[in-house]
Amino acid sequence: MQAESEYDVLIVGGGLVGASLAIALERAPLRVALVEAVPFRSERQPSYDDRVIALAYGTRRVFEGMGVWPELAPQVTPIRAIHISDRGHFGFTHLHAEDEGVEALGYVAESRVLGRVLSERLAALDNVEVVCPARVASVAIGSRHVEVAVSMGVDANQNSATANRENRVFNGRLVIAADGAKSMVRDLVGIHTTQWDYGQTAIIANVTPERAHANRAYERFTDSGPLALLPMSDNRCSLVWTVRHHKVDEIMALDDATFLALLQERFGQRLGAFQRVGARHAYPLSLVRAREHVRERLALIGNAAHTLHPVAGQGFNLGLRDVAALAQVLVDGVRGGRDVGELQVLQEYARWRRRDHLKVITFTDGLARVFANPLAPVRMLRNFGLLAVDTLPPIKHVLTRHTMGLAGKLPRLARGLPL
Numbered sequence: 001m002q003a004e005s006e007y008d009v010l011i012v013g014g015g016l017v018g019a020s021l022a023i024a025l026e027r028a029p030l031r032v033a034l035v036e037a038v039p040f041r042s043e044r045q046p047s048y049d050d051r052v053i054a055l056a057y058g059t060r061r062v063f064e065g066m067g068v069w070p071e072l073a074p075q076v077t078p079i080r081a082i083h084i085s086d087r088g089h090f091g092f093t094h095l096h097a098e099d100e101g102v103e104a105l106g107y108v109a110e111s112r113v114l115g116r117v118l119s120e121r122l123a124a125l126d127n128v129e130v131v132c133p134a135r136v137a138s139v140a141i142g143s144r145h146v147e148v149a150v151s152m153g154v155d156a157n158q159n160s161a162t163a164n165r166e167n168r169v170f171n172g173r174l175v176i177a178a179d180g181a182k183s184m185v186r187d188l189v190g191i192h193t194t195q196w197d198y199g200q201t202a203i204i205a206n207v208t209p210e211r212a213h214a215n216r217a218y219e220r221f222t223d224s225g226p227l228a229l230l231p232m233s234d235n236r237c238s239l240v241w242t243v244r245h246h247k248v249d250e251i252m253a254l255d256d257a258t259f260l261a262l263l264q265e266r267f268g269q270r271l272g273a274f275q276r277v278g279a280r281h282a283y284p285l286s287l288v289r290a291r292e293h294v295r296e297r298l299a300l301i302g303n304a305a306h307t308l309h310p311v312a313g314q315g316f317n318l319g320l321r322d323v324a325a326l327a328q329v330l331v332d333g334v335r336g337g338r339d340v341g342e343l344q345v346l347q348e349y350a351r352w353r354r355r356d357h358l359k360v361i362t363f364t365d366g367l368a369r370v371f372a373n374p375l376a377p378v379r380m381l382r383n384f385g386l387l388a389v390d391t392l393p394p395i396k397h398v399l400t401r402h403t404m405g406l407a408g409k410l411p412r413l414a415r416g417l418p419l
Helices: 016-024 057-066 069-075 111-123 184-188 245-252 256-267 315-335 343-370 376-391 393-403
Strands: 002-006 009-012 032-035 052-056 077-079 081-086 092-096 106-110 128-131 134-141 146-152 167-172 174-177 193-209 216-222 225-231 237-244 274-277 281-290 298-300
Touching (some): 009 016, 009 167, 016 057, 016 111, 016 128, 016 315, 032 167, 052 057, 052 111, 052 315, 057 069, 057 106, 057 315, 077 225, 081 376, 092 393, 106 111, 134 184, 146 174, 174 184, 184 298, 193 225, 193 245, 193 343, 216 256, 225 343, 237 245, 237 256, 245 281, 256 274, 281 343, 298 343, 315 343, 376 393
Parallel strands (some): 002 167, 009 032, 009 174, 032 128, 081 216, 174 298
Antiparallel strands (some): 052 106, 077 106, 134 146, 146 167, 193 237, 193 281
16 A cells, blocks of 8 residues: 655654654744654664763753753763873873863753754654654656655664565655665665775773773874763763774674773773773774765765764764754745745755865864874874863864854854754
8 A cells, every 4th residue: 555645844864853843843934844764762872872972062052942952951970071182192182171161062962852952842743743663665756746656664773675664655745865875765866975994993891990081082093093082970980982994893892891801901091090991892993974964855864964973972962963054944944935946045055064074074084094104203293182172272262163063154053052
């Protein structure tokens, strides 16, 4: 059986970025469908696993504008200071929230907590239908509308050829790809990507140190890549340890005591002895950039448009700024009587986001490459650079404002204002 449904906006991908966009459009006179492959609250949902999300201060503002921050605030851990260093060398930098006149430089939220807050808000929206579990089978873009065929009752862990399903066709004025780095929508419409394999894998786990983390985050650059520790509740820290591909299996196979001893050797004694480690997960790292972010009746946001190296924790925050900008463009467009799927409308979003994308991608890619370079002249320059940031307040202020997501032309949501 094949049923048809009419909507204004079709969002494919109900992870953290896609769900945030649907919530951001709450007050718009738009009928929205959110298509997601994995049921909400599912233990299998990759966006809701044991990982944490680093939220920049600017992301807090976006959530304030969306009205979800009051629910989220009691469940996050503030980052009040960041210590940046180059292992075995003299360079270091300290960043402090009080220097920027804010309570925190950012926050650490458990993915499942953030997912629960967003899904509960989604359930209360009158203009949004959540279509889940469902997988997109085809996308056809015309001059006046877009048609998305969906296989119902099929999640990301099922074989669509054998699952018991019904087909449903969604017609809309605009389809938005929010379905991640391996975006099916992006592939179906033939948008190509530029990719770079860093030759690195991120090993992620929770660890408990001997000393209190005091709401301080650490970014320590090593010869195999950056090693980050983010403060969590109960004096836990979220570890993101970047290693070369060829070392991953060896490190993942270590028993807990040997793993912690190796981590201790790489990180040092600033938090005392590491006492406990939780489940470990490994994720290969690459830079993925879509060559087009908009077409007639199509827009890409979040990891579907750009997947970054995790250094400096910018990925989700960049995606949420996509949400803030696109939501404002769509709301302003529909209130002005414009067709939200027209290319001219969507190009406003693309132009708005171009500079921020380029800036953040250049920054994170540059850090990953420069701090992995073993040449002595490069090493000397990067250490002097860290000291310069630490000793020159104007430079430190500019860097901190950029990493907090407070630089450039900000959408209303990114200023904490509702649409």
